[in-house]
Amino acid sequence: MSFTATSSILARSLGLYSSSSTSVRALSTCSTASNLPRTTKLSVGGRAQHLLPSSLRSSSFLPASSSTTFTSSSRLSLSPSHRSYSSTPSLRSSKRISSTSDLSIEPIFLPPHSSSSKSSHSLHLKIDSPSYGIEQTLFSARWLRDSDVSPVSVSQDTGQKRHRSSDVDDEIALRAGGSSESWEVIYPGGVEGVEEPTLRIDWEGSGMRSTGLVADKKRDPSSSSFIPLSLLARQSKLNPLSESYPALPPVIPWTTKTLLESKSLFLHYDDFLSKDSSLHDALTQLRTYGLVFLKGVPSEETSHDKCELRKLAGRIGEIRNTFYGEVWDVKALGRKSRNVAYTNVDLGLHMDLLYFENPPRFQFLHSLRSLAKGGNSYFVDSYRAATTLLHSSRPTFDYLTRAPIPYHYRSLSPPHCLSHSHPLISLSPFPPHQITHLNYSPPFQAPLDAKDSDRMMDAMREFEAELEKEEGRFELKLEKGDAVIFDNRRVLHARREFEETEGMEGEERWLKGCYVDGDAGWDRWRSLEVRKAREGVELD
Incomplete structure (x- = not known):
């Protein structure tokens, strides 16, 4: 050899x-x-x-x-x-x-x-x-x-x-x-x-x-x-x-105004599926702003095995399996619900699966039905809130990078018992210690440490004041055929309360979701960058 x-x-x-x-x-x-x-x-x-x-x-x-x-x-x-x-x-x-x-x-x-x-x-x-x-x-x-x-x-x-x-x-x-x-x-x-x-x-x-x-x-x-x-x-x-490898695009904290100025916030699904240039645009948008929407995603097939979401997510990386399955439905189940997401009540800003040691980076939601009254989705950039806190209240910022917040999930049927603690703001362990991700999910928060609870509550209140500013909230209704991909370690998502026609519960607002890990997405982006450099041409 x-x-x-x-x-x-x-x-x-x-x-x-x-x-x-x-x-x-x-x-x-x-x-x-x-x-x-x-x-x-x-x-x-x-x-x-x-x-x-x-x-x-x-x-x-x-x-x-x-x-x-x-x-x-x-x-x-x-x-x-x-x-x-x-x-x-x-x-x-x-x-x-x-x-x-x-x-x-x-x-x-x-x-x-x-x-x-x-x-x-x-x-x-x-x-x-x-x-x-x-x-x-x-x-x-x-x-x-x-x-x-x-x-x-x-x-x-x-x-x-x-x-x-x-x-x-x-x-x-x-x-x-x-x-x-x-x-x-x-x-x-x-x-x-x-x-x-x-x-x-x-x-x-x-x-x-x-x-x-x-x-x-x-x-x-x-x-x-x-x-x-x-x-x-x-x-x-x-x-x-x-x-050592192509550097990922810079992260840009956003308000609604600056987000709407980004060129790749809304992309057409056919281009995303068939053109590497559109895939590159989507991944760049995800890295830079943490949020991208695809229009015109086929919605006729609703089964887990044959749904279009598998093809959509597979364009970026391998779907991550969890106890919810590889893909899962988000619709109101009434008393059968095992998660607040499976109800029709208002669901505040949160991130998914923070009771995991390593929560998934990317979340995908594909709207299959959108006939209910209400149910708007909205998104907030936690990076913007954290960086604002860094400059306006450095002691609070520093505290939130050190103090643990516990998260948990318990279910008797099927049986699950998950628990993990994260700081609200996570920094890279190596200089210059940049923000890598945030951890905020009140619906799944376990009791705080009683000895430090007052200080934690005050610090969280300062952080939440930034989240609640109207200028930082991007809101829309996901129509049938829309899909959203967002950075689950950065962009907080929420849903307004909605009403369905009597007898049609669970059928008028129906999303199908899945997760993909960040390494898979960044691998795909870097591979496209290397290809551009190698061939010396723009992607098709």
């Missing part, structure tokens, strides 16, 4: 390209993209292998021109401007720099990060290349070895990592005594699917500790790592992990 196998598997997993035979040769002399051989090989640990393409590539970090000339590695004197890392007593430098175009590399030795380390020092490489967006960043040699994308580290059969990060040796060392001959830029060009320069680093030995979990125990006495320069560029940024 060649390097090509690994490259194809990983690139196909991101939808970057489809190729059965691609390879390039390591450059040791001046070259440009235009004069590269089209089918050659490079040496990896003494074996002829193909170079893995840019499975982690981000085109935004590529240089403006693709005709950059790369020279062979050469030793240069360490100028004062390159001594910034070696000016303190705790750092030692080899005082060698390799320059390829404007890329410079300098080995640096730091004290070990952990007292348990076997080594007296920790090897790092200071890498700088303005044209590739690498901003004088210090990379641990262990990280560089761990980030190798060659067949030594990535399975050629599955495209998956073959070692644990902790398997990298503390005493990892560069080959050739750490001279500039230990690294080189490989410049792919003129070969399908290989579209970016990659840094090759040669190690003394495998660079790995002996471990039973490493798939290939018979390693070469020396090995090389291959790291795309775009990965190094991403890692030199403040938030590198967020740029």
